[in-house]
Amino acid sequence: MNNIFEIVWISIQITVGFYLVYPMILFLIFNLKSKKEISEVINSYNPNLDYAIIVTAYEQTHLLPETVNSILKLNYSRYHVYVVADNCDISKLEFSDPRVSVLRPEHILASNTKSHFHAIKHFVRQHDVLTIIDSDNLVHSEYVNELDLFFRKGYQAVQGVRAPKNLNTTLACLDAARDIYYNYYDGQLLFQIGSSATLAGSGMAFNVRLYKECLEKIEIQGAGFDKVLQAEIVKRGHVIAHASRAIVYDEKTSHSQQLVNQRSRWINTWFKYVRYGGELLLKSITHLNKNQFFFGIMLLRPPLFMFILTALGCMSVNLMMKSWDIVYWLIAFLLFCFSFFIALKEGGASNKIYKSLLSIHKFVYLQVVSLMYSRKANKRSIATKHT
Secondary structure: OHHHHHHHHHHHHHHHHHHHHHHHHHHHHHHHOOOOOOOOOOOOOOOOOOEEEEEEEEOOOOOHHHHHHHHOOOOOOOEEEEEEEEOOOOOOOOOOOOOEEEEOOOOOOOOHHHHHHHHHHOOOOOOOEEEEEEOOOEEOOOHHHHHHHHHHOOOOEEEEEEEEOOOOOHHHHHHHHHHHHHHHHHHHHHHHOOOOOOOOOOOEEEEHHHHHHHHOOOOOOOOOHHHHHHHHHHHOOOOEEEEEEEEEEEOOOOOHHHHHHHHHHHHHHHHHHOHHHHHHHHHHHHHOOHHHHHHHHHHHOOOHHHHHHHHHHHHHHHHHOOOOHHHHHHHHHHHHHHHHHHHHHHOOOOHHHHHHHHHHHHHHHHHHHHHHHHHHHHHHOOOOOOO
């Protein structure tokens, strides 16, 4: 019995410790890797790709005019905007530009994918690429051009960067710090070492045919469509590119209740879809596929606060047991902290974000609260309420 307990205890420590140092492993692989251009499939390129820009809104429309106006300033000519206003009052939502279609579903969809397919069914023409934007986003004028560089190289799926639109509260700054960390390691570095960037819910684009192939026959309830979509894309052997200059400005959560509702949905999706990580990892071994291998490892990783708190728990147990393993935990935590600050530096974090780290314990506490509500997260809220 003692042997079984010891094996389980060692296994837990190795797993949790691995994810603490995993960002540094990615960083070292990236820096040791040849600086040659990553391998790409170059296809004949159509310089006039037609983009469908799908903007999804649920219940709230007050930010839509700003979002659409930013899209209409794109330095690109061939696109059409589809605003899917689910369960919204659109009586005052009017756009004179013929490139904008406002769609209000007859029945409440309460689903991102259903909103996307509602837009697809109402395409004014056949588009080559669709890109997804949230109702609180603003887009950079070169957003589509930057995406286009990767479709030119033959990629079928591309994730841009979600930069913070607001840093008006400490919570918003901490939310931005988290995004910078994930963008650097789960986006930029994963892609640069030959795997796929993770999808972030918006600021992403896909070949229309591929999007339909991946999700048309899958019923997705609640949040997490991006988790399913990214797994389906990588499962099919595609690489999700990371476009570091395709920028959308995303509104960060500013208030505690807003953050708890949002994070409880996100935590719920990890528990719901973590199995995809195991499936991809097994598939990568049988197919010797580096993309699926690294992506599978990433999908198995718990949310940041969960594995950090678990790591602290393991370190505390070793401290009470007066075990020399405490030295390894200290080294692992130092490496994690170092990797976190590397991400902030590379992501150009502002002084506000660095100062907000003094309150990170409050951020972690709110996410623990979110964990408590995660089981019934989709009953508490379907979409983030922006103020």
